Amino acid sequence: MDVFANLTIGFGVALTAQNLLYCFTGVFLGTLVGVLPGIGPVTTVAMLLPISFTLPPVSAMIMLAGIYYGAQYGGSTTAILVNIPGEASSVVTTIDGHQMARQGRAGPALGIAAIGSFFAGCVATLLICVAAPPLAAIALNFGPAEYFSLMVCGLIAAVVLARGSVVKAIGMVVLGLLLGLVGNDINSGVRRFTFGARGLADGIEFVALSMAIYGIAEVAYNLEKKAGQADVMSRIGRVWPAWADIRHCIPSILRGTALGTLLGVLPGGGALLAAFGAYTLEKKVARHPRTFGHGDIRGVAAPESANNAGAQTSFIPMLTLGIPSNPTMAMMIGAMMIHGISPGPRVMTDRPELFWGIIASMWIGNLMLVVLNLPLVGMWVKLLRIPYRLLFPAIIGFCCIGAFAVNGNASDVLVMAFFAIFGYLCLKLDCEPAPLILGFVLGPLMEENLRRTLLISRGDPMVFVEEPISLGFLIVSALLLVVVAAPAIRRKREEALQE
Numbered sequence: 001m002d003v004f005a006n007l008t009i010g011f012g013v014a015l016t017a018q019n020l021l022y023c024f025t026g027v028f029l030g031t032l033v034g035v036l037p038g039i040g041p042v043t044t045v046a047m048l049l050p051i052s053f054t055l056p057p058v059s060a061m062i063m064l065a066g067i068y069y070g071a072q073y074g075g076s077t078t079a080i081l082v083n084i085p086g087e088a089s090s091v092v093t094t095i096d097g098h099q100m101a102r103q104g105r106a107g108p109a110l111g112i113a114a115i116g117s118f119f120a121g122c123v124a125t126l127l128i129c130v131a132a133p134p135l136a137a138i139a140l141n142f143g144p145a146e147y148f149s150l151m152v153c154g155l156i157a158a159v160v161l162a163r164g165s166v167v168k169a170i171g172m173v174v175l176g177l178l179l180g181l182v183g184n185d186i187n188s189g190v191r192r193f194t195f196g197a198r199g200l201a202d203g204i205e206f207v208a209l210s211m212a213i214y215g216i217a218e219v220a221y222n223l224e225k226k227a228g229q230a231d232v233m234s235r236i237g238r239v240w241p242a243w244a245d246i247r248h249c250i251p252s253i254l255r256g257t258a259l260g261t262l263l264g265v266l267p268g269g270g271a272l273l274a275a276f277g278a279y280t281l282e283k284k285v286a287r288h289p290r291t292f293g294h295g296d297i298r299g300v301a302a303p304e305s306a307n308n309a310g311a312q313t314s315f316i317p318m319l320t321l322g323i324p325s326n327p328t329m330a331m332m333i334g335a336m337m338i339h340g341i342s343p344g345p346r347v348m349t350d351r352p353e354l355f356w357g358i359i360a361s362m363w364i365g366n367l368m369l370v371v372l373n374l375p376l377v378g379m380w381v382k383l384l385r386i387p388y389r390l391l392f393p394a395i396i397g398f399c400c401i402g403a404f405a406v407n408g409n410a411s412d413v414l415v416m417a418f419f420a421i422f423g424y425l426c427l428k429l430d431c432e433p434a435p436l437i438l439g440f441v442l443g444p445l446m447e448e449n450l451r452r453t454l455l456i457s458r459g460d461p462m463v464f465v466e467e468p469i470s471l472g473f474l475i476v477s478a479l480l481l482v483v484v485a486a487p488a489i490r491r492k493r494e495e496a497l498q499e
Contacts, residue, residue: 010356030070096299176439199411217423260309
C-alpha cells in the first residue's frame with residue numbers, strides 16, 4: 001500500500017508542466033545523442049551539468065535521468081540502419097539488426113527494438129518501486145564502517161567489470177581517489193595537495209573534470225576513428241512488426257528483461273553488460289542458433305530489452321545506497337551533491353518528492369520515447385547525415401562555457417584543458433576513464449566514512465572486520481580480486497571483452 005501512496009506523490013511531482021517539459025527534454029536529447037555515433041549519454045550529461053545547477057533539483061535529475069535511458073533507445077537506430085552503435089550498449093544490436101536492414105526489414109527491427117525497450121523499461125521501473133524501499137531501510141542501519149566497506153566493494157566490482165587491463169583499471173581508480181582528496185581537509189580545513197594553486201583551494205571541480213574527460217577527450221578520440229560518412233539505409237518500410245514477429249520475440253524480450261534487471265545493478269555493468277549477456281543467452285537457448293548473425297529478429301529484441309532494463313535498474317544503487325554503478329550515475333551523484341543533497345538512503349525519507357518523482361518520470365519518459373522513436377524515425381535518419389567533425393567544435397565551445405559558468409572561475413577552464421589532454425592520453429594508452437570518475441566521486445565519501453569510523457573506534461582499524469556487514473563486503477571485495485587475478489579466469493575475461 002505504501003508503494004501506491006509513494007507513487008501518487010511521484011506522479012504528482014512528475015506530471016507538473018515544468019517536469020513534463022524537462023522529462024521530454026531529457027529523453028529527446030538522450031535519443032539524439034544515442035542516434036549520433038560517438039557522443040553518448042555520459043558526454044551529454046557532463047555538458048549539461050552546468051545548466052542543471054540552475055534548475056530545481058527534481059527537474060534537473062528528471063532531465064539527466066531521461067538522457068541516460070533515452071540514449072539506449074536512440075542507439076538502436078544507428079545500430080540497425082548504419083551498422084554503427086550510437087551507444088556502447090547497442091553494439092550487439094548491429095549483429096542482427098543491420099542484417100535485417102540489408103534484407104529490407106529495417107522497419108520491423110526498429111519496431112521490435114522499441115517494443116522490447118518500452119516493456120523492459122516499465123518492468124525495471126516497477127522493480128525499482130518494489131526493491132528500493134526495503135533496500136534503503138536496510139541501508140539506514142549502516143554505520144560509517146559499513147559504508148566504507150560497501151564503497152570499497154563497489155570500486156572493486158567496477159574494476160573487475162571494466163574493459164581492458166585490471167592493473168590499469170586499479171591504477172585509474174587509485175588516481176581518481178587521489179584527485180578527490182585535493183582541496184580542504186574535511187576535519188581541519190587545511191589546504192592539501194593544491195601545490196599553491198588558488199584555483200584548487202576548494203578541490204578539483206567535478207564538472208570541469210567530467211567535461212574534460214567525456215566532453216572533449218573522448219569525443220576527440222572518437223573523431224580519429226571516423227574514416228568517412230556512413231552509408232545510411234534509406235529503405236525502412238513498415239515500422240510496426242507483424243504479430244508473428246512479436247509472438248516469436250516474446251520469450252526473448254522476457255529473458256532479456258529479467259537478465260537486464262539483474263545485471264544493471266552491478267557496479268560497472270549496467271546496460272552494456274546486460275546487452276552482451278542477453279545476446280549470449282539467446283544463442284544458448286535458441287532452437288536454431290545458426291540464424292543468429294544473419295538477421296534473426298530475436299538478436300534485436302533480447303539485447304535491446306536487456307540494455308533498457310539494465311539502464312533503469314542501475315538507478316537502484318545510486319538512489320538507495322549512494323553508490324554509482326557507472327559513469328553516468330556518478331555524474332548524477334555529483335549533480336545531487338552540488339544541489340546540496342547527500343546521496344544515500346536518506347534521500348527517500350528526507351526528499352521523497354525527488355526519489356519518487358524520478359521513478360514516476362521513468363514511466364512517462366518511456367512512453368514519450370515510443371512516440372519519439374517510431375513515428376519520427378525518418379527525422380533521426382536525416383540527422384545521421386551530419387558529419388561528425390562538425391559537432392566537435394560546438395562540443396568544445398559548450399564545455400568551455402559550462403566549466404566557467406559553474407563558479408565564474410577561469411581556473412576551472414584551465415583545469416578542464418589539462419584533464420582533457422590527460423584523458424586523451426589515457427584513452428590512447430587503453431586506460432578506461434570510467435574507474436577514475438567513480439573513484440573521484442566516491443573518494444571524498446570514502447575518506448569521510450573512514451575517518452569517522454577511526455574516530456569512533458579511537459584509531460582501531462579492526463572495527464572494519466568486527467562489524468559483520470562490513471566484514472562481508474570486504475570478503476566479497478577480496479574474493480573478486482582473487483577470482484579476476486586467476487590466470488584462467490583473467491584469460492577468459494579478456495577474450496570475452498575483446499569479443
